[in-house]
Amino acid sequence: MSRQRLNSVLSENEQNLDKVWEWYLFRGSLIGEEAVRTLEALLAGLPPSSPRYFAKTKDEINMLFDEQRHELSQVAMLVLLAAAEAALRVDYILRIIENKKDGVSKGFVALYKKQQLEVGLEDQLLRVWKRQPSATAARKSAMGDFRGALKLASLASARALLEAAVGTRVRSTGCVRHLRCVAQGHVDQVKREPARSGCDGRTTQFAYKPNDSVL
């Protein structure tokens, strides 16, 4: 594709990071307000606002809202990472169109000549950014954090797929093998071998921390 026609691949529909963050805060505040309303009704001896809370204890209601917050933060993390990737890819295209002479733009033009739009995020786009002599330690560190978050996101999304496939919640500790099965589309195998907390020595254990700030 010629550089002049690259504009046509930009949809202008990519997720805006600020909008995603605003959505996350908004949904989080709705959950918080519903939690307060429900707990206030419980303490006042009033009927709950929704039958879904009927006959639950305070601890059970708190646990329910904790789970909702956790799920929301997971979804928000995935959307934020997708939005960040979209922003980086849009920037890649814009730099090629504008043909600037800075190091990053030159690196992208060279990459485009070889691979056009078929470029990897982690191993190609981020590498160009990281190679720049002008990249500060803080910027390199941020890129490292972003790459780490991408790895965690792939684990988290595999977990979500697994849960959707087997219809149950995956425990905090599981086997990478099971997640890989899902990632490779071997859902039947996952169903035959449900994730378990104790794995044999041939499989790698990972410590999945639901309360981790990233997750």
Added chain:
Amino acid sequence: MAKNQLNEFFREKKAKVAPADIDWAAKRDSWICAVEKLYDTIEKDYLALAKNNLKIDRSRQKTVTEQYIGDYSIGELAIAAGDEIVLFSPKGVNLAGAASRVDVRGDRGEAMIVRQPEDGWALVVSRTPTLRLAPLTDEMFLELLRSVMR
């Protein structure tokens, strides 16, 4: 200024503590008594004709900790049939929309019985999309056991 606001903030929080006009000890005792009556109904009414095929154990006690009431001991009911045990385990009285609750656990799953002051005991059939309660009768008790046992 901020110190005054902080004081007011915590004064309001303190005012939200337990409603003063509730006799929590009486509520606890009434709850324990209601659970024993439920077990009597189950044992002497619903299961009257089935006693030769099951064992009933009412010796178990559990400690429940509840806000405003503290720790108290309350009986559980276990029904053993073949190699299966169904356990009736009281949950408490501080609940959203119900006076009290007993959880029922078997090999297949769990169910919930709630007590409403005027309506007596009822099985929670569903919460969503609409709350469905079925008054506890011998027929519903059979349905309950079928839903939690293998």
